[in-house]
Amino acid sequence: MINSKLPNTGVTIFTKMSGMAKKYEALNLSQGFPDFEGSSELHALVGRYIQEGNNQYAPMQGALTLRQAIADKTKKLYGVDYNVENEITVTAGATQAIFTAITACISKDDEVIVFGPAYDCYEPAIQLCGGITKFINLEAPDYKLPLDKLVGQISHRTKMLIINSPHNPTGAVLTHEDMLQLQTILKDTNIIVISDEVYEHIIFDGANHRSIVSYPELAKRAFVISSFGKTYHITGWKIGYCIAPRTLRKEFQKVHQFNVFSCNHPVQLALAEFMQKEDEYTGLLAMYQKKRDVFIKGLHGSKFKFVPTTGTYFQLLDYSQIDSIPDIEMAEKLVKDYGIAAIPISVFYKNPPEEDRMLRFCFAKGEETLLRACEILKSI
């Protein structure tokens, strides 16, 4: 028999809710993926690179043209230079980048500070390395970074801190002030940071994405992780990247080369070419802002309470005026009785706040689906 390394882990809530949505033929606003296609030009580029015979292993660190495109974009957007030869790695999605960064850095009994609710792939990776996750809860309704609590949680064992902005599942966004304060807090420590920035281009109401790369004291200790899946509506291609200073990248690469070795070659070449079209990522904001606005306008008059999300394609809805049952039960009830699937956010916490009654809805969906969803939600 196998002695499970993750004894308390079952299938993820995304698998469960998407499975229930299918079974009950419900509108699926649970898992975070678009129900519309990305650019047909990008799809055709992949076909072209396949036809042209780019079907063998890509370089281990990623195709040079793609690493160059990532470096150029980082310079253009955030004004920071990263070296294509030794500071950028293309990964099989952000998930692999996060897993690889954690595996490269965390040993037994190292502590990693994670803000809950947190995307669900962080903790299992820490656990597999024998590390200890120290959760600090963000608090509704604004889920602001509790910097005072962070200071209290740092110890001589703290090896790593994981931040995520724009934040899944709350939609909260770290501000320039937050980043400056974080910089001050970490200045005299050796703490490594993973900055999960997969939603960097999905940010609303004039807010700016504050990438960790723009803060030198943080950038020098940071693995910065992004995902093409989110930016180009291709979550099924599982492709992303990690940028990090040379010394961190060196350790990252040691794990990466035995973890996946290299990633899908024709897809990388296609993305490198497609990235030259800046409008494709700068235009994302307006497209998702419209969807968010349709969704929250459509909810007008419903019993759900909410603060409009500032980033990501998720909107939290508070159902405390409707029911007092726990969120997992509420999510199941919505699928079975009302035909709409959402994600209960307690699963993103180690110690979920007892009083919260909150569900996460993904609005990366066509307008018709969003309007149907609003009609259902208003009827509850």
Ligand SMILES: Cc1ncc(COP(=O)(O)O)c(C=O)c1O
């Ligand atoms: C915050 C966050 N990080 C990482 C990921 C994983 O990205 P990928 O699909 O590129 O592995 C997701 C996907 O939903 C996410 O929401």
